[in-house]
Amino acid sequence: MIRRLGLPAVLIGVWWLLSAGSTSFFWPPLSVIARTFPATWTLDPILHDVLPSLARLALGYTIALLAGVTLGVAIGSSATLRACCEPALEFFRAIPPPVLIPVIALFAGYTGWTSKIITIALGCLWPILLNTVDGVRAVDEVLRDTARSYRFGRLAVLRHVVLRGAAPRIVTGARQALSLGVILMVISEMFGADRGLGAAVVQFQRGFAIPQMWTGIILLGLLGVALSALFHLAERRLFAWRSDS
Amino acid sequence: MIRRLVLAVAVMLTAAACGSGPSVTEDGLTKITVGVIPIVDVAPVYLGVQKGFFAEQRLELELQTAQGGAAIVPGVVSGQFQFGFSNTTSLLLASAQGLPVKAVASGVASTGEPGKDFGAVVVAADSPIKTARDLAGKKVAVNTLRNINTTTVGNVVAADGGDPSAITYVELPFPDIAPAIARGDVDAGQLVEPFLTIATGQGDRQVVSNYAGTAPGLTVGLYFTGSQQDQAVVRAFTTAITRSMEYASAHPDEARAALSTYTKIDPAVQAALVLPKWPSTVDRASVQRLADLAQKDGLLPRAPDLNVLLP
Numbered sequence: 175m176i177r178r179l180g181l182p183a184v185l186i187g188v189w190w191l192l193s194a195g196s197t198s199f200f201w202p203p204l205s206v207i208a209r210t211f212p213a214t215w216t217l218d219p220i221l222h223d224v225l226p227s228l229a230r231l232a233l234g235y236t237i238a239l240l241a242g243v244t245l246g247v248a249i250g251s252s253a254t255l256r257a258c259c260e261p262a263l264e265f266f267r268a269i270p271p272p273v274l275i276p277v278i279a280l281f282a283g284y285t286g287w288t289s290k291i292i293t294i295a296l297g298c299l300w301p302i303l304l305n306t307v308d309g310v311r312a313v314d315e316v317l318r319d320t321a322r323s324y325r326f327g328r329l330a331v332l333r334h335v336v337l338r339g340a341a342p343r344i345v346t347g348a349r350q351a352l353s354l355g356v357i358l359m360v361i362s363e364m365f366g367a368d369r370g371l372g373a374a375v376v377q378f379q380r381g382f383a384i385p386q387m388w389t390g391i392i393l394l395g396l397l398g399v400a401l402s403a404l405f406h407l408a409e410r411r412l413f414a415w416r417s418d419s
Numbered sequence: 420m421i422r423r424l425v426l427a428v429a430v431m432l433t434a435a436a437c438g439s440g441p442s443v444t445e446d447g448l449t450k451i452t453v454g455v456i457p458i459v460d461v462a463p464v465y466l467g468v469q470k471g472f473f474a475e476q477r478l479e480l481e482l483q484t485a486q487g488g489a490a491i492v493p494g495v496v497s498g499q500f501q502f503g504f505s506n507t508t509s510l511l512l513a514s515a516q517g518l519p520v521k522a523v524a525s526g527v528a529s530t531g532e533p534g535k536d537f538g539a540v541v542v543a544a545d546s547p548i549k550t551a552r553d554l555a556g557k558k559v560a561v562n563t564l565r566n567i568n569t570t571t572v573g574n575v576v577a578a579d580g581g582d583p584s585a586i587t588y589v590e591l592p593f594p595d596i597a598p599a600i601a602r603g604d605v606d607a608g609q610l611v612e613p614f615l616t617i618a619t620g621q622g623d624r625q626v627v628s629n630y631a632g633t634a635p636g637l638t639v640g641l642y643f644t645g646s647q648q649d650q651a652v653v654r655a656f657t658t659a660i661t662r663s664m665e666y667a668s669a670h671p672d673e674a675r676a677a678l679s680t681y682t683k684i685d686p687a688v689q690a691a692l693v694l695p696k697w698p699s700t701v702d703r704a705s706v707q708r709l710a711d712l713a714q715k716d717g718l719l720p721r722a723p724d725l726n727v728l729l730p
Contacts, residue, residue: 199518200493276595284599285558285589366599368564368589377564380489380509381718382516 202385207392210385215393219374224393227371230287231359234294238351242299243344246306247336256307267304271297272361279366290362297358298351302344309343310336345409352405356398371397448479449652454491454503457484457682459537459612460527460640461504463697466670466677467663476655484681487563492520495645502656506640507709508567508718514728515719519646522729523653524660526642528696528705529628531635536628537695538611538639540572543600544622548607551627555581560591560599560608567639568609568629570712575632597621613684616692633712634705636698657730664697701729 186204193203215224249255249263271293278296282289313336321335337344360372367373375390442450455461464482467473473480485491488505492513495503504526505513513520530536540559542548548557554576561568573583591599596608597618609629610618619625630637642660644653667674671694678684706725713719 199496199516279595280598280602284560284591284595284602284604286604366589366591366595366604368587373564373590380487380512380563381565382489382492382513382518384516 199382200384202388207385207388211389211392214386214389222369223371223374224397226287226369227359227363228397230290230362230370231294231355233287234291234358235298235352235355237291237295238298238302238355239348241295242302242347242351243306243337246303246344247310247332247340249303250307250310250340251336256311263304267300271358275362275365284366285368289366290359293362294355294358298355301350301354302347305343305347305350306340309340312343313339341413345413349402349405352401353398356394356401360394444479448474448477449655450479450481451501451652451656452481452483452499454483454485454494454500456487456491456504459678459692460695462674462677462694463663463667464504464660465681466667466674467659469677469680470663470666472662472666473656473659476659478652478655478659482681489563492518495520495643498645498647501648501652502642502644504640504642506567507638507706508570508713510641510643510728511706511710511713511723512566512718515721515723520643520728521646521648522641522643522701523657524642524730525638525664525698525701526640528639528698528702529630529633529635529637530693530696531631531637533628533631534625535693536631537615537693538568538609538630539615539625539628540575540607540609541597541600541615541618541623541625542607543603544624546606546624548626551575551579551632552581554607554626555583555585557606558587558589558604560589560596560605562591562593562596562609564588564590565716565718567709570709570716570718571629571633571637572609572627573716574712575627575629578632579627597623612692612695613678613682613688616688617685620688620691634702634708636696636702637705637708638698638702639695641701661699665699668697703729 190204193201194205196203249259274296275289275293278289278292282292317335317339318331321331326334359370360375363370363372364376371390371394375387375394378384378387378390444450453464455464464480468480468482483494483500485494488503488509491500491503491505492509494500496513496518502523510520510522527537529538540551540554548554554572559572561572563569569588573586576583576586589599589605591605591608593610593614596605596610597614599605600608600618600623601621607626608618615625630639642656644656667677674694674697675689675692678689679686703725706729710719710723710725714722
């Protein structure tokens with residue numbers, strides 16, 4: 175625990191010392207930022223900015239997880255499907271989702287939740303999908319054959335052999351997707367939003383409320399840490415059966 | 420590797436520390452960088468450079484385009500730009516937060532003619548919204564939340580007997596506002612030229628001119644500088660930009676023609692759009708009006724001292 179908190183403590187200390195007495199408008203002292211924090215993130219912005227943002231992230235991420243694993247298992251299991259899909263997949267994954275935001279808006283609406291959730295889901299999909307495909311392909315053929323020769327049904331093979339075998343890669347993809355999702359949550363709110371955590375940070379910056387802007391950035395970082403801790407917890411729970419985790 | 424990295428960082432820091440500030444060219448002109456937004460408002464600067472009004476004042480301009488006042492103000496304060504153009508409300512916000520910004524010349528103003536101004540709120544042709552009052556309770560797109568467009572739209576709605584606090588504003592870039600109205604995602608949108616002419620050309624209808632309706636000669640934008648500026652350079656810039664705006668006002672066709680030198684604009688729109696006014700003085704009362712509106716909407720933490728901001 176002490177080892178984990180050591181570096182952040184040092185970094186905060188360095189920031190505090192270096193910024194103390196700073197007169198630069200855009201780099202206020204950390205003490206000022208810390209004082210501004212509780213006044214900025216009161217109940218109203220938490221209810222109307224932070225929670226809706228997190229809800230959109232959760233929805234987009236869940237859609238990406240379900241779609242990514244389903245498609246990934248299908249593509250990974252079938253050589254024909256793989257051959258058909260690979261060029262298309264390579265094409266779509268190379269397009270950064272922020273570029274697609276205005277296009278998504280044309281189809282899914284300029285305002286409201288739908289286009290923002292689609293943006294998050296589209297961005298999170300690729301690491302999950304591609305990692306699942308690789309994970310499923312890497313499942314030992316002998317294991318599959320063995321399971322089949324023991325007359326495991328298709329579903330049982332899928333559940334006990336394919337998904338379990340591919341699980342480490344799926345988790346890797348899901349972890350990458352989570353950090354991408356946080357970034358996309360912010361970016362999606364820079365277009366056609368009225369409220370949201372990302373929109374709030376941009377508005378503080380435009381209103382030259384610089385300490386408030388920094389508190390928003392710090393809050394985003396803290397959310398990232400919390401989400402990663404949550405992910406770690408879920409991973410430990412899910413893979414309690416694995417001896418090496 | 421680490422040594423090289425340290426060296427690179429040191430070089431970057433030194434460059435950042437002494438890289439900016441006006442320099443003098445070989446022919447004795449003072450080189451200055453001006454941050455502008457690539458919109459109709461700043462046509463006089465481009466025209467003035469073409470006509471040599473800045474060279475007459477021994478200035479050589481480098482024009483750098485940025486997204487908006489929120490990006491230009493930090494550029495001017497940090498010395499990356501010596502002068503900049505920004506909308507009046509952004510400058511009021513910056514000044515109220517204690518940033519050392521100082522207006523040096525008027526920038527752009529409303530024509531004062533409702534229905535024939537360079538900024539207005541538009542709706543779809545078949546919209547039930549007929550007057551400003553009907554905007555209450557509706558969803559209105561603006562290019563920037565909590566800025567000049569929300570305060571002035573709120574003001575004209577209140578003046579028409581509507582409740583401005585019942586408006587939901589949504590932020591969209593100007594080019595996306597007309598498509599969002601067409602899709603029905605928003606009920607109305609605040610547009611400036613050339614997007615206003617493009618939208619009305621596609622059938623949208625003007626409801627209210629939010630600038631002209633707020634004050635007849637509303638000072639919408641200003642040229643400004645930071646605190647560390649050589650007074651002789653400021654005087655030279657002010658003289659040249661004022662001359663440029665007078666020339667642009669007297670020669671609107673040349674101002675229209677200048678648009679295509681820095682924007683990609685359809686020739687039909689270029690010929691049809693409403694040019695703003697480029698007055699040579701700041702309408703102080705209208706700036707006070709914008710300050711009052713910003714304070715009423717809770718954008719300003721305290722009443723700004725206009726003597727600090729205005730020349």
